[in-house]
Amino acid sequence: MKKTTCILLCIWMVLSLTSCKNTAEETASFEAMDTVMSLKVYGGDGICGTLEARAHELDELLSSADTDSEIYRLNKNGTARLTGDALTLINRSLSLSAETDGSFDMTVYPAVCAWGFISGNYQIPDGKTLDALAQNIDYRQVSVNGDSVSLPENAAIDLGAVAKGYLADECADILGGSGASCAVLNLGGTILLYGAAFKVGVADPENPAGYFGYLSCGEGVVATSGGYERYFEQDGVRYIHILDPKTAKPVDNGTLSVTIFSDDGVLSDALSTALFVMGIDKATAYYQNHDGFDFILLTDDGKLYVTEEIYDRFSLADGCSYQLKKVKK
Numbered sequence: 001m002k003k004t005t006c007i008l009l010c011i012w013m014v015l016s017l018t019s020c021k022n023t024a025e026e027t028a029s030f031e032a033m034d035t036v037m038s039l040k041v042y043g044g045d046g047i048c049g050t051l052e053a054r055a056h057e058l059d060e061l062l063s064s065a066d067t068d069s070e071i072y073r074l075n076k077n078g079t080a081r082l083t084g085d086a087l088t089l090i091n092r093s094l095s096l097s098a099e100t101d102g103s104f105d106m107t108v109y110p111a112v113c114a115w116g117f118i119s120g121n122y123q124i125p126d127g128k129t130l131d132a133l134a135q136n137i138d139y140r141q142v143s144v145n146g147d148s149v150s151l152p153e154n155a156a157i158d159l160g161a162v163a164k165g166y167l168a169d170e171c172a173d174i175l176g177g178s179g180a181s182c183a184v185l186n187l188g189g190t191i192l193l194y195g196a197a198f199k200v201g202v203a204d205p206e207n208p209a210g211y212f213g214y215l216s217c218g219e220g221v222v223a224t225s226g227g228y229e230r231y232f233e234q235d236g237v238r239y240i241h242i243l244d245p246k247t248a249k250p251v252d253n254g255t256l257s258v259t260i261f262s263d264d265g266v267l268s269d270a271l272s273t274a275l276f277v278m279g280i281d282k283a284t285a286y287y288q289n290h291d292g293f294d295f296i297l298l299t300d301d302g303k304l305y306v307t308e309e310i311y312d313r314f315s316l317a318d319g320c321s322y323q324l325k326k327v328k329k
């Protein structure tokens, strides 16, 4: 189920690239970070190979499941000395966890595993197990000393909610040092828009092959988290892959999808997960107290909340009946 939903999600569409079209187009498509990535670069002179190599390199370094990765080694031994990328991303993740009051928390990994989201052997842990798992989720227990990171017993980390955002930022740097005039890199639900203005379709969770609307935006990173991306169903209940760190259970707060737009890939990716966990009321309060991003949040009663900065640049798709709500700063 995993791969097909990722592919559907990846059909995010960029409608206009008119200002790029006078330079040579280069494309690439490959699998990395457990999803399908597709790149389109104009005037890059062979840069796609470099971007793809960076995606594989970061995947091998940051994956919790890959037995050769630095993060796997840290999780297995409880302590490890880390190199630049992993260390940078852990430090950044810790501050984002603090800023979001733990709604984004990389120590959810044992719970993600217990629900079967890594192995694909989905199961509902019993109440006692969930209590124990929830007790052990706490980013404040991750200690960083220079390049040495250690975790308490029974703890393990997962950078899956931010790795694609970090890759987006790295790709923006690579593109900046190249001759590329513009690019759209779809990194599996996290999209880097580079060098031009774009119109991006936002996937409709009720119909992930289609879009509920379109956002006109400049350069930046658009990241979406949705319960429809990865889930299982048992006895008519849907269990999604985004967990509430306070309960170790899949989020069930009426949120269907969150899209973040910002010029910072790690921020976009982390906040798409964190605001999903928060739900609309806390997400609104968070937006009112923090700068540097905008959001589009869909709830299961058909309301589509769009922050005021991008409200006029967002249009509903023809026939879409969601009710638009402007979120004021």
Ligand code: ADP
Binding pocket: 103, 104, 105, 106, 108, 112, 117, 158, 159, 160, 161, 162, 188, 189, 224, 225, 226, 229, 230, 241, 242, 243, 244, 245, 269, 272, 273, 277
């Ligand atoms: P995806 O990576 O599937 O596009 P997200 O960016 O929302 O979606 O990341 C979700 C992934 O992050 C999950 O598959 C899980 O591994 C991990 N995760 C789940 N809940 C949380 C959370 N509250 N904080 C941090 N990571 C989480």
Ligand code: MG
Binding pocket: 160, 161, 162, 223, 225, 268, 269, 270, 271, 272, 273
């Ligand atoms: Mg995310």
